[in-house]
Amino acid sequence: MEALETISTRALSELEKGARGKVIKITATGELRRRLLDMGVVPGTEVAVAGAAPLGDPIEVKVKGYHLSLRKKEAAAILVEHLK
Template identity: 55%
Template sequence: MSAQVGLDEVEVNSRVKVIQVDPQSRIRRRIMDMGIVRGTEITVSGKAPMGDPIELLVRGYNLSLRKSEAKDITVEVV
């Protein structure tokens, strides 16, 4: 089993599986409405030069999240 890290720490071109969305996150509901729930596989397809925002491939669509939003999502590398 891989170590659990925040989505903001994952390298580009890595596939990860969502472990949890932080229950204390102010944007938890919005993240979950976008399809990022426990068990979802995500591919980190790119990052801006300064690391913010992060581009993700989630359930067949591209999504960009700010680093501050991505840190609330705990994942493990697949």
């Protein structure tokens, strides 16, 4: 019997600079959810943390070839599978 890989799921806001992840789920609702989806943050999309402001908020992520700045609270509503 094959061992199943454990999926390391965490909020996008928890990833450190240079880390990559694949969007699993967006827990935000309403206008924020629509805005994230419109910007290309959809399940299955790969994202990478490009950096953060000096005090840690907002963070900059690279998604679909462009850079996007998100507040920590907004990034916390995006669940990702941590990629190695």
